[in-house]
Every structure is written in structure tokens, then in C-alpha cells.
Amino acid sequence: WYVGEKCLAPCLENGKLQEGTISSIEKDKNGKSFAIVSFLESEERKILITKLCRVKASRGPWKNLIFDDGDLEKPYFPDRNLPSPAVAFKLSDNGDFIPYTINRYLRDYQREGAQFLYGHYANKRGCILGDDMGLGKTIQVISFLAAVLHKKGTREDIENNMPEFLLRTMKKESNNTITSVCFQTFLIVAPLSVLYNWKDELDTWGYFKVSVLHGSKKDDDLSRIKQGKCEVALTTYEILRLYLDEFNSVEWSAVIVDEAHRIKNPKAQVTQTMKSLKCNVRIGLTGTILQNNMKELWCVMDWAVPGLLGSRVHFKKKFSDPVEHGQRHTATKRELATGRKAMVKLARKMSGWFLRRTKALISDQLPKKEDRMVYCSLTEFQKAVYQAVLDTEDVNLVLRAGEPCSCNSSRKRKNCCYK
Known part of the structure; x- marks a missing residue:
């Protein structure tokens, strides 16, 4: 459920269902979710979320030919326990929220990650999400995309994703205003080994208009993107390098780079390509931002937030050298103290643009590990x-x-x- 949605709630006098609108959603001290429902008589009541029913949308004759009666919700995992109530998660006062279809499967730290991405996107700034591997960086990105693209995870998304000629037919048969123009287009750059995993996850968690810019059909897909018929484009580092000019002809809302630690060498082609891509909002995903030395950290952060850590020479003098000198086994007490101060100052400077959670830090939110041993006979x-x-x-x-x-x-x- 989300604020502004119509619902059917039981009447106090006779228990019959009557239509109302959800004006707010809240939890009590026991964790139970309640909705404040406004009715036609200007009356407001606090009602347990589980007692609300959905209002069946009016359906034209064209709908009966295409859809089943039930809403086609995405994602839907019938065998998975819901860690959260099925309510939307508000990201801003502008009407952007993570739809209940996704939010019900998220954990608190994943909502925090989606809020982090959204905050930087809304302020036209880049950032780095540096969670440990396995904590769901992909799902956090998809939650963020669902919010900014105003996805519901229901039949409404299916209708909005239909071809233009069918939408025009629907518009004539119903008095609703329907549009298929995508005002926002996001580019996701990933290694080829995980490119189609991104496609699978996007298809699992929502109804997104996705184009994979790889292989023989990339020219046609680029044309569709330029016409505003795509919401999310997927490509590899290599394809981006080879066709950089064509990618720069598209006005990207944001670029999201998986395994951003590849942007670690200022002189490497991949780094120069990523810095040449025209997009103000650059979001990096990596579980290992620091692999060999602190110069790599500077390179990744300077791509996402240019100038945040100063020039390379400035970073070396103020942060890199003091920290590395303090880590030597022959370091003096003065060098140790200087190194610690530099590290604290660096962490403070990066804190607003770099979010990292380890498995140990959020162990209380993670499901318990379950091992299953299956013995198989040899063929x-x-x-x-x-x-x-x-x-x-x-x-x-x-x-x-x-x-x-x-x-x-x-x-x-x-x-x-x-x-």
C-alpha cells in the first residue's frame, strides 16, 4: 500500500466495505502497520493494514481480452517469508517511493542503500555504493530505479509499457490519458559476465523497458533509446569504449557502473572512457574499492565525484603518503599518529558520498545460513x-x-x- 492509493475498508457500524483513500501509513510500538484512511464523508479512521482490500479498477473491453482478473505483481516469491509489511517506502515528498511489491522483500539496510542512491540522484551528484558482495547491491539499484521511474510492479506498468499504437487504441476506448514517452533513461555498464544477470534481475523485480546494447542489434536498440522508448540500457565496458560517440548522443539521467573498481588506473582506457561519458550523475558499485593502494581509491572517487578528494598530487600529499608511511613496520610514533589522523579525515570527507556495509555490521538483519548436503551417485x-x-x-x-x-x-x- 502507498499514500494516495484507494482502498476498501470495513465500516465500524456494519462491517461492510466502503471506499476510501490512504492519507498516511504508520507503525505502532509492536511493529503493526496501520493506515489512516479518509472516506467520502471527510471522516478519517485508523485501520489495520491487513484489513484493507484493493479496489478493482474499471476494465474496458480491451482489458478483458489481454489480462487475467488478478494483478500481475512483480516481484512475487511465494515461497519466501516477507521480512517487511507490504507497504510502499517513501523516498521524498515529491511522490517518489519504492513500490510495495519490492519493499516487502527488502531489509532495512537495503532501503537505506536505495535512499542513499536516490538522495544523490535527486541532488544531481554521483556516489559509490560499496557494500560487501552478497548484500544485494543490484536489488538496491533496482529499488531506486523503480522509485524514480514511478513503477508500481502491477498491471499499470504493463499497460504503460505497451507499444504506442496499442496505447492510442486504449486511449480512444477509455477516457484516461496514457503516455509511453520515457523522460528518464538510465545506463548500466557491467562486465559481460554479469550483463545478462542484470537483465534477468530487472525482469524479475519489475516491469522495466530494458535494452541490452550488445551484439548485432545494438544499433536498433540505440535508435529506440534516442526515441525515448527505453528506460534502462545495459552494456559492457568494451561496447561503451568502441561506440562512445553514439552513447554520448543520448542524454542519460544517470550512469550506473557495476564493479567500479575497474576504474582504478587514470591512464587506462576504461578510466578515460568512463570519464569521457557525458553524464553528471555517476553511480559506482563495488565491494572492493581499495585493492592495492590508495591511488586506486582516488581514481574511483574522482570518477564518481570529480574534485571531491582534490587533484592526484594533493591526495598523495594529504592522504596517501601519510597513511602508507604510518603503515610501515618501521614507522615512528609521529608517523603512526599522522597516518591515523589522515585516515580519519579521509573517511570523514568520503562519508557523504561513499556508503559501505559489511556482513558483520548488519548480521542482525541477515537471514540465518542454511546448509543442505545432497549426495549424488555417479553416472x-x-x-x-x-x-x-x-x-x-x-x-x-x-x-x-x-x-x-x-x-x-x-x-x-x-x-x-x-x-
């Missing part, structure tokens, strides 16, 4: 291969290494003639 082919390996001379030497040597020296084979 006939696998048995034959396994036996062939056992019959090799090298394996035979290992298996018989502890036996007495055949030369009757009384020593073991591995210590005598079969070393």
Missing part, C-alpha cells in the same frame, strides 16, 4: 572416468606409497625406489 560415464583416473600410473604410485619397497630394503616405496 555410468562418471564412474568410467573415475576408474580410468584410478588406473593411471601416477595415482597407483600415490596409493601404494606406504607399502614396503619391492627391492626388499624394508623401506617404504615413497622413500626408496619410487620417490
Whole structure:
């Protein structure tokens, strides 16, 4: 549920359902969710969320031919326990919220991550999301995209994603104003190994208009993007490098870079390409922003937020050198103290633009680990291969290494003639 949505709520007098509008959503001290519902008689009542029912939308004849009666919600995981109530999560007063279809599966730290991304996007600034691997950076990005693209995760998204000729037909048969123009287009750059995983996740978690700019159809997809028919474009580092001019002909709302630690060398082609891409809002995703030295940290941050840490020479003098000198085993007490101060100052300077949560930090929010051991018998082919390996001379030497040597020296084979 979300603020402004129509609902059916039970009447106090007779228990019959009557239509109202949700004016706010709140929780009590026990964690139960309530909605403040406004009715036609200007009356407001506080009602338990679980007692609300959805208002069935009026359906024209064209709808009956295409859709089932039920809403086609995305995502939907019937076997997964819901960590949160099925209510929308408000990101701003401008009407941007994470739809309830997604929010019900999010954990608190993931909402915080989506809020972090949204805050920087709304202020036209870049940032880095540096959570540990496995904490759902992809899902946090999708939650953010769903909010800024005003997705509902329901039938409404399906209708809005229809081809223009069908939307025009629908508009004639119903008095509603329907538009298919995408005013915002986001570019996601990822390694080829995870490119189609992004496509799968976007399809799982919502109804997004996605184009994969890779392979023989990329020219057609670029044309669709320029016409405003795409919301999210996926491509690789290599394709972006080869067709940079064409990518720069598109006005991107934001660029989101997976495995942003690849932008670690100022002289590398990948770094120069990413810095040449015309887009003010640059969002990086990485679980290992610092791999070898602090100069790599500067390079990634300078791509996302140019000038935040000063020039490379300034960063080396104020942060990199003091910290590295303080980490030497021969460091003096003065160098240790200077290094610690520089690290604290650097962390404070980055705190507003770099968000990192480790698994240890949010262990109370993570589900318990569940191990399942499944024993599988070898197939006939696998048995034959396994036996062939056992019959090799090298394996035979290992298996018989502890036996007495055949030369009757009384020593073991591995210590005598079969070393």
C-alpha cells in the first residue's frame, strides 16, 4: 500500500466495505502497520493494514481480452517469508517511493542503500555504493530505479509499457490519458559476465523497458533509446569504449557502473572512457574499492565525484603518503599518529558520498545460513572416468606409497625406489 492509493475498508457500524483513500501509513510500538484512511464523508479512521482490500479498477473491453482478473505483481516469491509489511517506502515528498511489491522483500539496510542512491540522484551528484558482495547491491539499484521511474510492479506498468499504437487504441476506448514517452533513461555498464544477470534481475523485480546494447542489434536498440522508448540500457565496458560517440548522443539521467573498481588506473582506457561519458550523475558499485593502494581509491572517487578528494598530487600529499608511511613496520610514533589522523579525515570527507556495509555490521538483519548436503551417485560415464583416473600410473604410485619397497630394503616405496 502507498499514500494516495484507494482502498476498501470495513465500516465500524456494519462491517461492510466502503471506499476510501490512504492519507498516511504508520507503525505502532509492536511493529503493526496501520493506515489512516479518509472516506467520502471527510471522516478519517485508523485501520489495520491487513484489513484493507484493493479496489478493482474499471476494465474496458480491451482489458478483458489481454489480462487475467488478478494483478500481475512483480516481484512475487511465494515461497519466501516477507521480512517487511507490504507497504510502499517513501523516498521524498515529491511522490517518489519504492513500490510495495519490492519493499516487502527488502531489509532495512537495503532501503537505506536505495535512499542513499536516490538522495544523490535527486541532488544531481554521483556516489559509490560499496557494500560487501552478497548484500544485494543490484536489488538496491533496482529499488531506486523503480522509485524514480514511478513503477508500481502491477498491471499499470504493463499497460504503460505497451507499444504506442496499442496505447492510442486504449486511449480512444477509455477516457484516461496514457503516455509511453520515457523522460528518464538510465545506463548500466557491467562486465559481460554479469550483463545478462542484470537483465534477468530487472525482469524479475519489475516491469522495466530494458535494452541490452550488445551484439548485432545494438544499433536498433540505440535508435529506440534516442526515441525515448527505453528506460534502462545495459552494456559492457568494451561496447561503451568502441561506440562512445553514439552513447554520448543520448542524454542519460544517470550512469550506473557495476564493479567500479575497474576504474582504478587514470591512464587506462576504461578510466578515460568512463570519464569521457557525458553524464553528471555517476553511480559506482563495488565491494572492493581499495585493492592495492590508495591511488586506486582516488581514481574511483574522482570518477564518481570529480574534485571531491582534490587533484592526484594533493591526495598523495594529504592522504596517501601519510597513511602508507604510518603503515610501515618501521614507522615512528609521529608517523603512526599522522597516518591515523589522515585516515580519519579521509573517511570523514568520503562519508557523504561513499556508503559501505559489511556482513558483520548488519548480521542482525541477515537471514540465518542454511546448509543442505545432497549426495549424488555417479553416472555410468562418471564412474568410467573415475576408474580410468584410478588406473593411471601416477595415482597407483600415490596409493601404494606406504607399502614396503619391492627391492626388499624394508623401506617404504615413497622413500626408496619410487620417490
